[in-house]
Amino acid sequence: MNIYVCVKQVPDTETKIIPNADGTFIETGSIKWIMNPYDEFAVEQALLVQAANAGSTVTVLRVGSVKDTEALRTAMAMGADDAFLVEAADNLDSYSIAKALKGAISKSGKNPDLILTGKQAIDDDCLQVPQILATMLDIPSVSVVVEYSGSTTDIVVKREIEGGALEVYGVKLPAMIACNKGINTPRYASLPGIMKAKKKPLVVLSLAEVSVVESDRRVKYSHFQLPPEKPSGKKFDATDSAKMGGVVKEVVGLLRTEAKVI
Amino acid sequence: MDFSYTPEQIEIKDLAMKFAKNEMMPKAQEFDSKAEMPFQILEKAWSLGLVNTCIPTEFGGNGFSAIDSMIITEALAYGCMGMNTAIMANDLALLPIVLGGSLEQKKKFLTPFTEKYKIAAFCLTEPSNGSDAGGIKTSIKEDGDDVIINGNKMWITNAGYADLFVLYGTTDSSLKHKAITAVVIEKGTAGIEIGKKEDKMGHRCSDTRAVTFNNVRVSKSNIIGGLNKGWGIAMKTLDHSRPMVAASAVGGAQCALDHAIKYAKERVQFNVPISQHQAIQFMIADMAMKTEASRLLVHKAAWLLDNQLSNTQLASYAKAFAADSCMQIATDAVQVFGGYGYSKEYPVEKIMRDAKLIQLYEGTSQIQRLVIAKEIFTR
Numbered sequence: 222m223n224i225y226v227c228v229k230q231v232p233d234t235e236t237k238i239i240p241n242a243d244g245t246f247i248e249t250g251s252i253k254w255i256m257n258p259y260d261e262f263a264v265e266q267a268l269l270v271q272a273a274n275a276g277s278t279v280t281v282l283r284v285g286s287v288k289d290t291e292a293l294r295t296a297m298a299m300g301a302d303d304a305f306l307v308e309a310a311d312n313l314d315s316y317s318i319a320k321a322l323k324g325a326i327s328k329s330g331k332n333p334d335l336i337l338t339g340k341q342a343i344d345d346d347c348l349q350v351p352q353i354l355a356t357m358l359d360i361p362s363v364s365v366v367v368e369y370s371g372s373t374t375d376i377v378v379k380r381e382i383e384g385g386a387l388e389v390y391g392v393k394l395p396a397m398i399a400c401n402k403g404i405n406t407p408r409y410a411s412l413p414g415i416m417k418a419k420k421k422p423l424v425v426l427s428l429a430e431v432s433v434v435e436s437d438r439r440v441k442y443s444h445f446q447l448p449p450e451k452p453s454g455k456k457f458d459a460t461d462s463a464k465m466g467g468v469v470k471e472v473v474g475l476l477r478t479e480a481k482v483i
Numbered sequence: 484m485d486f487s488y489t490p491e492q493i494e495i496k497d498l499a500m501k502f503a504k505n506e507m508m509p510k511a512q513e514f515d516s517k518a519e520m521p522f523q524i525l526e527k528a529w530s531l532g533l534v535n536t537c538i539p540t541e542f543g544g545n546g547f548s549a550i551d552s553m554i555i556t557e558a559l560a561y562g563c564m565g566m567n568t569a570i571m572a573n574d575l576a577l578l579p580i581v582l583g584g585s586l587e588q589k590k591k592f593l594t595p596f597t598e599k600y601k602i603a604a605f606c607l608t609e610p611s612n613g614s615d616a617g618g619i620k621t622s623i624k625e626d627g628d629d630v631i632i633n634g635n636k637m638w639i640t641n642a643g644y645a646d647l648f649v650l651y652g653t654t655d656s657s658l659k660h661k662a663i664t665a666v667v668i669e670k671g672t673a674g675i676e677i678g679k680k681e682d683k684m685g686h687r688c689s690d691t692r693a694v695t696f697n698n699v700r701v702s703k704s705n706i707i708g709g710l711n712k713g714w715g716i717a718m719k720t721l722d723h724s725r726p727m728v729a730a731s732a733v734g735g736a737q738c739a740l741d742h743a744i745k746y747a748k749e750r751v752q753f754n755v756p757i758s759q760h761q762a763i764q765f766m767i768a769d770m771a772m773k774t775e776a777s778r779l780l781v782h783k784a785a786w787l788l789d790n791q792l793s794n795t796q797l798a799s800y801a802k803a804f805a806a807d808s809c810m811q812i813a814t815d816a817v818q819v820f821g822g823y824g825y826s827k828e829y830p831v832e833k834i835m836r837d838a839k840l841i842q843l844y845e846g847t848s849q850i851q852r853l854v855i856a857k858e859i860f861t862r
Contacts, residue, residue: 294494409502412532412545412555415494 222277222373222394223331226267226301227322227338227350228260230285230292234343240445246312247445249286256292259339262400265407266369267337268300274373278302280329284309284321287425297418298410304423305329307431314440317433319353324431326358328424333358333395334373340365340399355397362397363390367404486782492554499533499555503562503734508830511563514688515833518680520644521566521688528570529600533559537574537581537723542589543597549723549785553730557778560734564837565686567731569602572640572689575724575845576603576649579665582723583708583716592647592667604645606636606694607717613638614850616717617660621652621696623710630666630706632674632699638844642677642692646670650696651713663713667705674699685836718795721846725798726784728845732805733781735841736774739809739816739834743767746820763819770812777805796858803851806841813838 232238233253241248256264264281271277281296284307293304305328307321326333336355341348348364355362367387368379374394379387381401392398410418428434455475459468476483488496506524514521528534536552538544547555552574560567573596580592595601612619621634632652642648648668655662668675678693708716744767747758757763780801787794813835817824824831842848 290490291494291497294490298494298498409531410494410498411530412495412498412547415491415498416545419491 222270222274222334224267224270224277224279225326225329225333225336226260226263226279226281226296227336227354228264228281228283228292228296229257229339229342229344230254230283230289231257231342231344234258240447244444244446246442249311254289254291256295257339257342257344259341259343259400259402260292261339261407262402262404263337263339263398264296264299264301265405266398266400267335268408269405270335270369271300278331280305280331282322282325283307284313284318284325286311290423293423294415294418295410297421297423298414299408300414301421303421305426306423307426307428307433309428309433312442314438315347315349316353316439317428317437319350319357320437321428321431321433322350322354323357324433325426328426328431333360335376335394336360336397338397338399340401351397351399358395358397360395360397361392362399363392364399365401366398367401369398369400369404488554492551495551496554496558498531499558500561502528502531502533503558507559507562507566511566511688512827512830512833514563515565515685516687516827518682518687520569520690524566525569526600528559534570534600535573535577535596537578538593538597539581539589542593544593549726549788550782553726553781553785556727556730557734557737557781560731561738562734563688564731564735564834564841565688567734568640568686568689568840571724571727571731572605573601573603574727575720576605576641576645576647578720578723579605579649579707579716580667582719583665583712587704588667588707595646601646602641602644603647603649604639604641604694606639606642606648606650608636608638610635610637610693614847616651617663617714618656619651619653619663620656621650622656623652623654623664623666625654625703625710626700628703629700630664630703632666632668632696632701634696636694636696638681638691639694640689640691642694643680643690648675648694649707651717654711658711660714662711663717664710665707665713665716666701667707668696668699668701672699672701684839685833686840722794722798723788725802725845725851726781726788726794728841729777729781729784729798729801729805732802732809732838732841733774733778735834735838736770736777736805736809736812739813739831739838740767740770740774742829742831742834743770743816743819746823750821757819766815766819770815773808773812777801777808780804796855799846799851799854799858802846803848803855806838806851807848809838809841810835 233255236252239248267279271279279301281301281304287308305325307325338351363378365380366378370377376392378390382388457468459465532545536547540546624631651665653662674697676695681691747763748756750757784794784797784801816831817835823829
């Protein structure tokens with residue numbers, strides 16, 4: 222099977238995010254990048270499917286800056302065979318990213334049997350690249366998947382829906398599966414794996430090589446700013462029963478005029 | 484001159500820190516109070532390549548540089564200094580074979596450690612000889628193709644579970660350093676008596692015992708580097724192991740510092756977080772400064788090794804400075820936590836107990852100063 226995994230590099234969850242000086246994006250200079258945690262589930266699932274189907278290959282794909290390649294290196298250290306990076310600014314929109322990923326798959330020269338990715342990236346939370354890419358490739362897609370089983374042609378996946386219930390889908394491959402937490406426990410990239418990953422091929426492509434042009438952009442970020450600081454809460458002293466009526470009146474008044482919730 | 488890690492070193496550090504935070508830290512308190520070896524965690528660390536970092540690639544190892552090993556050790560000690568001691572003791576025992584063993588010995592003794600998680604113990608200290616290592620009394624007597632070993636060893640890490648013992652003895656105790664001999668003894672050899680587990684202040688999950696050798700017979704082919712050649716091997720081993728122990732002090736110090744910073748931002752006194760009080764700020768600044776200075780000494784001591792340059796003096800700088808700093812930093816972390824710091828409910832009291840051992844083992848802080856002074860005045 223030709224298995225593809227789309228991964229994104231996101232700021233470490235402990236990073237303090239601030240807008241850059243001119244407000245066009247976030248300040249990326251001091252960010253420590255990690256693989257999007259949901260994509261780790263996708264890499265692990267790809268390796269599990271590979272192990273169950275002899276002769277399969279796992280190729281990782283990423284669109285983003287070439288400066289740090291943590292996510293791709295980690296995926297290869299975990300066991301993926303090769304990687305494609307489409308070099309692009311970190312603020313590309315979902316449509317352009319999906320188109321770039323499609324282009325990278327086509328450049329790899331193989332037809333995908335299975336594409337895996339995380340259900341969402343934890344930085345911008347757009348939740349749409351898997352579906353756009355599946356549409357572009359005209360293949361079925363299922364997201365928020367927590368269970369995976371099946372053969373090289375047909376799979377059964379379960380996805381979480383409201384209220385904790387599961388939907389069960391029978392899917393013909395090729396398909397796009399977007400993974401949720403719980404589908405597996407991602408392995409660590411072992412030290413021998415890290416050493417071996419150094420020798421695995423990482424192909425860097427430009428946006429032009431995957432035919433992504435500026436007019437593909439559907440969303441442009443106009444400005445980045447921090448949310449206004451939350452004003453400190455108000456305390457009301459209602460211990461004195463004689464004054465309670467007045468306090469209640471004041472609270473109700475503020476809920477109307479200031480908080481505007483009633 | 485370059486202070487940056489390579490991309491591989493960043494990945495090595497990330498993996499080791501991830502392991503320390505996800506696997507070791509959540510269990511550190513539990514194994515400390517139970518005083519039990521955390522075999523599952525140790526075996527998992529081994530399966531990821533975090534154990535036995537000193538074994539070269541020819542014998543199945545990962546071929547790490549000394550600096551790589553320091554990065555790994557610092558991270559593992561960040562997770563738990565006690566667990567790291569169990570891991571580091573393997574390197575300490577295997578290093579004499581790596582540095583002084585023959586090709587056959589390396590193949591025979593090192594390779595099995597890369598195929599399965601195995602435990603090794605380094606036996607140098609005796610009940611009456613610690614700092615005065617040249618005065619050890621355990622005797623090694625020739626007998627045909629074999630040698631016979633008799634004596635008592637004390638404070639032996641990993642002793643209760645060791646698959647392999649690397650022992651230093653003497654062929655003639657009156658000759659002091661000139662008669663020290665290193666020998667490999669495999670588990671199950673007749674005459675090895677393992678003592679009861681020591682009830683220690685810190686590093687409680689690592690297994691420390693006395694070991695008695697009663698007429699233990701091994702082939703001469705187990706002698707590392709030849710009869711009476713042990714002292715040189717021991718000294719070379721220390722050049723590698725002391726920076727490593729210092730690296731573990733850096734890990735412990737960084738962990739104590741991180742806890743203290745986090746707590747100082749949360750704890751409110753006089754209506755502001757205590758991180759806004761200059762008294763706390765100065766303590767934290769000193770702790771951060773000493774942690775980084777220790778790390779730089781460790782890296783330089785390792786860098787010298789990687790460049791085949793003499794590092795004895797730097798190794799002792801690193802060991803003494805990092806160990807003493809770690810003790811100070813852990814004590815100050817408890818101070819920042821106030822009364823809570825003294826409770827086992829919070830992590831810093833364990834680090835304070837663990838830190839003390841780093842000033843003692845692998846050459847006390849005083850012995851390091853002796854080594855440094857000797858290097859200064861005799862060279």
